Amino acid sequence: MQNTDGLTPMDRELEAALGGLRIAPAAISRDGVIFDAGRASARRRSRLWQGSSCILALLLLASVVWRPTPTAPQRPAETVAQHPVDISPAALSAASTQAIDSEQVRAFRRYLRMRQAVLERGVDALPASTEIPGGIDPPLTRESLDELLSST
Amino acid sequence: MIEDMIETMDAGQLSSWYDGHCDRLVLYARNWLPKESAQDVVQGAFVRLMTQKATPDDVPAWLFRTVRNGAITRLRRRASRSRRHAGLSAGQLPWFESRPDDLIDARTAQEVLLTLPPEQREVVLLRIWGQLSLKQIGEIVGSPLTTVHSRYKAALAAIRERMEQSCRTPMD
Numbered sequence: 473m474q475n476t477d478g479l480t481p482m483d484r485e486l487e488a489a490l491g492g493l494r495i496a497p498a499a500i501s502r503d504g505v506i507f508d509a510g511r512a513s514a515r516r517r518s519r520l521w522q523g524s525s526c527i528l529a530l531l532l533l534a535s536v537v538w539r540p541t542p543t544a545p546q547r548p549a550e551t552v553a554q555h556p557v558d559i560s561p562a563a564l565s566a567a568s569t570q571a572i573d574s575e576q577v578r579a580f581r582r583y584l585r586m587r588q589a590v591l592e593r594g595v596d597a598l599p600a601s602t603e604i605p606g607g608i609d610p611p612l613t614r615e616s617l618d619e620l621l622s623s624t
Numbered sequence: 625m626i627e628d629m630i631e632t633m634d635a636g637q638l639s640s641w642y643d644g645h646c647d648r649l650v651l652y653a654r655n656w657l658p659k660e661s662a663q664d665v666v667q668g669a670f671v672r673l674m675t676q677k678a679t680p681d682d683v684p685a686w687l688f689r690t691v692r693n694g695a696i697t698r699l700r701r702r703a704s705r706s707r708r709h710a711g712l713s714a715g716q717l718p719w720f721e722s723r724p725d726d727l728i729d730a731r732t733a734q735e736v737l738l739t740l741p742p743e744q745r746e747v748v749l750l751r752i753w754g755q756l757s758l759k760q761i762g763e764i765v766g767s768p769l770t771t772v773h774s775r776y777k778a779a780l781a782a783i784r785e786r787m788e789q790s791c792r793t794p795m796d
Contacts, residue, residue: 478773483780489727489781491752498650500663500670502642508667509674516675517732 636657647667649691652749655742656695659703659717662692685760688750690706692764708733747772765782775777 479487589597646666653662669690675682680686697777719737720730737745743765750761 477779482784483777486780486784486787487752490733490748493730493733494653494723494725495647495753496718496721498647498663498666500640500646500650500667505670506674509671512671513675533714549741570710602679617676 638674641673641687645684645687649687650754652688652746653691653695653754654719655746655749656699657702662695664707665698668694668783682760683758684754685764688754688756688760689764700741712730728773731785732787732790736783737789739786740779740782744775744782747775748779748783753774 586598649666649669650659650662653665656662657665669687673680673687703715718730719734720731734759737748740748745766747761750756750764751758754761756764758772759775762769763768765772
């Protein structure tokens with residue numbers, strides 16, 4: 473026995489006499505303890521399975537019930553300009569050059585110049601028609617059709 | 625299944641804990657409960673020990689602490705139904721087996737122990753029959769070592785005094 477400092481010899485005698493008493497045996501069988509431990513373990517495992525099954529069932533139910541509604545494509549809100557907007561060719565050109573590539577800018581400028589000329593001088597200001605690169609297919613004639621059919 | 629539970633601890637060790645501590649644990653639990661309930665609490669403690677993922681560092685101290693918690697919990701439930709903790713000794717089954725070569729009469733010892741204040745009786749039960757050190761007892765009951773030591777000394781003095789009284793005037 474440890475940490476019994478300060479005990480008198482009479483105390484030690486009393487300790488020994490008391491310690492000599494035999495404890496009444498408990499009526500607990502080891503097999504019963506092991507059986508209970510196994511039952512507790514099985515119950516815990518079954519609860520684990522039951523819990524995970526419930527969670528999965530709830531998730532399945534939620535996925536069936538809750539369907540996300542397709543959202544309409546978002547359009548930017550149309551706004552009415554409160555102040556007069558400068559739509560002069562220069563302003564438009566300046567504004568559009570940021571978003572349009574250089575080829576489109578050049579084409580747009582050509583169009584604006586032509587439009588300005590037509591407004592000032594009428595349709596005579598339009599340039600003479602130019603041949604489309606690659607040319608236009610010649611008109612379909614009977615001979616050319618026969619030739620096409622025979623080639624296929 | 626059982627093999628899974630016991631795989632963390634050696635089966636021989638488990639047997640030695642059971643054989644070495646079962647009766648002591650029941651006696652300790654009887655500090656608060658009658659025998660049947662005390663046995664249930666001890667059985668529950670062994671079941672908990674076997675289902676622990678890791679073996680406790682100090683198994684005897686762990687067992688006594690678990691039994692203490694279980695017994696006090698059960699006592700509170702019982703106390704809410706019948707408040708007669710003071711009269712627990714009446715109708716108590718014997719704590720000890722009487723043998724002719726005992727230096728102290730078993731029945732007298734039980735009666736004297738039951739007259740002690742509960743905190744002193746607990747320390748005596750843990751020290752003498754639980755065979756725990758005063759330091760372990762302090763950890764179990766949540767008191768400093770000096771307090772446990774003084775309780776133990778006071779309990780021994782009270783036991784001696786009452787035993788002498790009982791020799792002069794038999795308790796029966």
